[in-house]
Amino acid sequence: MKNHMKHFKIITTLTLLFSLSFVQAQKYTADWASLDTRKIPEWFQLDKFGIFIHWGVYAVPSFSKVVPDGYSEWYWCNYNDSTRQNYKAVREFHQRTYGKDFTYDQFVPMFKAELFNPDEWAAIFKKSGAKYVVLTSKHHDGYCLWPSKEADQSWSRPWNAFTSGPKRDVLGDLTNSVRKAGLKMGFYYSLMEWYNPVFLKNNAAYVNEVMIPQFKDLVTKYKPSVIFSDGEWIMEDTEWKSPEILSWLYNESPVATEVVVNDRWGKTTRKIHPSTYYTSEYGSGMDKTVVWEENRGMGQSYGYNRMEKLADYKTSEELILMLTDIVSRGGNLLLDIGPAADGTIPVIMEERLSDIGKWLDVNGEAIYGTTSWIQDKQWSEGEKPIIGGGNYQTNYDINQLVKPTDKQAYIQLFFTRKNTNLYCIIPSYSPKITINCVSVSKNSKVTVMGINKPVSWKTENDKLVVDLSELCMIAPPNKILVIKITEID
Numbered sequence: 001m002k003n004h005m006k007h008f009k010i011i012t013t014l015t016l017l018f019s020l021s022f023v024q025a026q027k028y029t030a031d032w033a034s035l036d037t038r039k040i041p042e043w044f045q046l047d048k049f050g051i052f053i054h055w056g057v058y059a060v061p062s063f064s065k066v067v068p069d070g071y072s073e074w075y076w077c078n079y080n081d082s083t084r085q086n087y088k089a090v091r092e093f094h095q096r097t098y099g100k101d102f103t104y105d106q107f108v109p110m111f112k113a114e115l116f117n118p119d120e121w122a123a124i125f126k127k128s129g130a131k132y133v134v135l136t137s138k139h140h141d142g143y144c145l146w147p148s149k150e151a152d153q154s155w156s157r158p159w160n161a162f163t164s165g166p167k168r169d170v171l172g173d174l175t176n177s178v179r180k181a182g183l184k185m186g187f188y189y190s191l192m193e194w195y196n197p198v199f200l201k202n203n204a205a206y207v208n209e210v211m212i213p214q215f216k217d218l219v220t221k222y223k224p225s226v227i228f229s230d231g232e233w234i235m236e237d238t239e240w241k242s243p244e245i246l247s248w249l250y251n252e253s254p255v256a257t258e259v260v261v262n263d264r265w266g267k268t269t270r271k272i273h274p275s276t277y278y279t280s281e282y283g284s285g286m287d288k289t290v291v292w293e294e295n296r297g298m299g300q301s302y303g304y305n306r307m308e309k310l311a312d313y314k315t316s317e318e319l320i321l322m323l324t325d326i327v328s329r330g331g332n333l334l335l336d337i338g339p340a341a342d343g344t345i346p347v348i349m350e351e352r353l354s355d356i357g358k359w360l361d362v363n364g365e366a367i368y369g370t371t372s373w374i375q376d377k378q379w380s381e382g383e384k385p386i387i388g389g390g391n392y393q394t395n396y397d398i399n400q401l402v403k404p405t406d407k408q409a410y411i412q413l414f415f416t417r418k419n420t421n422l423y424c425i426i427p428s429y430s431p432k433i434t435i436n437c438v439s440v441s442k443n444s445k446v447t448v449m450g451i452n453k454p455v456s457w458k459t460e461n462d463k464l465v466v467d468l469s470e471l472c473m474i475a476p477p478n479k480i481l482v483i484k485i486t487e488i489d
Contacts, residue, residue, distance in 0.1 A: 030247040038250050038275045040291050043225075044260040046369045047131035047184070048327050049360075050226075051353070052295055052336035054136050054188075054302035057143050057165070059341040060107040061097075062304045065089035066312055068393055072338070073303035076104045076141050077194050104141070105157065113166035116343025118177035124345060125183060128353035129360030131368070132184035134228050134334060137171055137218055142193035146171035146222070150214040154198045154206070166343075175222050186226025186260070189215060191240050193231075207241055215245060216253075223255050228279075228295075228334075229264045237266025250275075262293070271391065277332075284388060284396030288330030288372040294322075295334040298352055304338035313348060316355030318399045320480055323356070324425045325398040327367050328376040328414040362450035363482045366423035370416035378436055382409035402427035423449075424483040431469035433483065438464050441487050449482040 054073050064072040065086050078090040094102070125133055138144045144151040146169055147162035158164035161171075171187070178185045191211060193199050199206040219227070227249070232240060242265035250256055263269055263276040271278050271286075278292040286292035298319065299305065299312040314322070323333045335356075337349045360367060385408045388395040402411045413435065414425040424435055439462075440446075446457045446466055456467040466483055 030243040032243060032273055035243060035246050035250065036273050036275045040275065040277055041258055041260055043184070043258075044277065044332065045291060045330075048332050048367050048370075049128075049130050049323060049356075050132040050134060050186075050293075050332065050334045051125050051128065051130045052134050052188070052228075052297075052302070052334045053339065054139070054297075054304075054336055055170075055339045056136060056139050056145065056303070057104070057107050057111050057141060058139070058303050059339065060110045061094070062306045062338075062341070063090065063093050064301055064305050064307060066300055066305070066307050066309075068300070070300045070305065070307075071303065072301045072305040073136075073139055075303075079104070080195075108143070108158075108165045111161075111165040111341050113161075113168070113170060113341070113343040116166065116170065116173075116339075118174040119180075121174060121339075121345065122177035122181040122183070124350055124353055125178065126181045127357045129357040129364060130183065130335075130353075132186060132226060133174075133178045134186040134188055134226050135171060135174060137187040137189050138193075138214075139188075140190045140192055140194050140231050142190075142196050144171075144214075146218065148214055148217065150210045150217070154196055154210045156197065172222065184225040185222075186224045186228065187218060187222070188228040188230060189218065190231035191229060191265075192234055203235065203239065207239070212241065212245060216248070219249065219253050219255060219259075225255065225258055225260065227259060227261045229262055232264045232266050232269065235266065237269050240266055242266050242269070246275075278391070280391035282393045283391045284394045285326055285329060285331050286391070288376065290330075292330070293332040293334050294326050295336065297336040297338065298349055302336045302338060304340055304346060310348070313352070314399075316352050316359075317480065319352055320356055320359050321398055321402060321427055323367065324414045324427075324480070325377075327370060328372060328416055328425070330372045330376075359480065363425075363480075365418070365449065366416050366425060366482045366484070370418045370423065373415040373417040373422060375437065376415055377411050378413040378415070379409040380404070380412050382407070384409045420487055422485045422488045424485065426481045426483065429468070429472065429479060429481065431467070431472065433466045433468060434460075435464040435466065435483075435485075437462075438485065438488060440464060440485060443487045445484075445486045447484050447486075449484055451481075455483075 058073045058075045061075050062072055063075060064070040067085060069085060075090060078084045078086040079094055081087060137146060142151060142159060144160035148160045151159040152163055162169050175185045196206060198210055249259060261276050262279050263271060263273060278286050278290050280286060280294045282296045285294045298314055299308040326333045337345055339345050404410050411427060416423045426433060446455060448455055451471060458465050
């Protein structure tokens with residue numbers, strides 16, 4: 001009897017262990033059907049505005065011909081790939097400036113970051129009104145901004161910012177400063193490396209021996225709130241082992257409950273999986289039915305490009321309108337800066353961030369934590385222009401669509417909503433604003449944010465007419481004003 005009981009206990013224990021293992025395996029199934037049951041953490045859709053940073057070895061030459069897709073961070077590839085639009089321009093510049101025998105890795109000692117002050121950077125980001133920051137931990141050149149043994153080993157030379165170049169943990173230092181400033185910190189991470197010797201020899205070996213352990217090291221050490229993956233388009237998600245990586249990230253990593261992840265994990269993963277947010281790049285963005293984020297630079301490049309002139313940069317007002325348009329359609333804006341190789345943020349970029357921050361100091365209530373309304377914008381009378389769509393380098397320019405014209409309709413207002421409050425964002429000042437299709441109650445209040453002066457309003461034919469004529473003496477005519485309507489029906 002004792003032996004039977006002993007055997008029974010052994011069998012029961014084994015069965016329990018098997019069951020737990022099975023449940024664990026089921027819980028961490030590495031397939032998209034399972035992964036897509038995870039909801040995107042709520043904070044991302046509330047914060048609305050983040051800062052992107054493209055900084056690395058490519059900041060030394062900081063060159064690209066200013067054309068569409070004139071990304072200076074692609075310098076190395078532009079030099080080598082004759083199919084690239086900037087191939088000829090980059091080769092001529094490189095050979096004239098550095099010589100034919102000067103190789104890309106020789107830029108590394110010139111990437112000194114001697115003026116890099118992470119606390120100053122964090123203060124600038126805080127002042128801009130951004131709520132999160134995303135730094136390029138590693139771009140397609142494979143050079144890492146943190147101490148990565150996988151980088152040095154696979155390249156057979158110092159290939160990270162701790163063992164070469166700045167000789168410091170750039171990523172770690174900035175992460176500490178950003179969090180100390182009260183902002184969330186995230187990282188861009190390229191799956192692909194153009195010329196990594198292991199990658200060129202054996203893609204699978206690179207994924208297993210370099211990429212996966214390197215990615216896990218990055219996440220485990222620095223605990224990012226955002227992962228912006230990229231460089232995914234040359235292989236399928238199964239070849240990158242993306243489902244396995246994301247299963248680990250969502251279930252076992254130290255950021256499993258907080259981390260927000262984008263949609264770039266394989267040839268066919270963009271705009272498909274609801275557990276990832278959708279990315280548009282110098283595009284028109286998505287719509288309010290999905291979680292999405294537009295990412296772009298202030299000019300035509302992400303990395304600092306010395307060839308860009310003043311005319312290539314969006315003005316502060318244009319960037320504010322861009323943020324407004326994106327948020328009204330339910331999206332986030334990840335606005336990029338490209339620091340110089342010495343670690344300074346170009347003054348024009350700092351000025352733009354400062355101006356956005358000043359506007360958000362007054363009007364941030366109409367941006368943060370808002371949702372789309374039943375309509376995201378109000379058009380004037382007339383035929384609406386044909387608007388280009390897509391998620392990559394489209395011709396969508398919100399700053400053209402708000403300009404009054406006799407021939408076509410133009411955008412008069414943008415709308416956002418929070419609880420029972422409606423925010424009507426005016427692209428340009430007008431003494432009288434007519435708001436269509438809004439129903440106000442007897443308890444409603446109509447105010448202009450940042451103006452300590454009451455405004456007159458009335459309803460006419462189911463339209464709300466707001467008189468701003470007296471504000472022209474205290475508000476510049478070109479200022480982007482926000483009308484707040486409380487207690488809407």
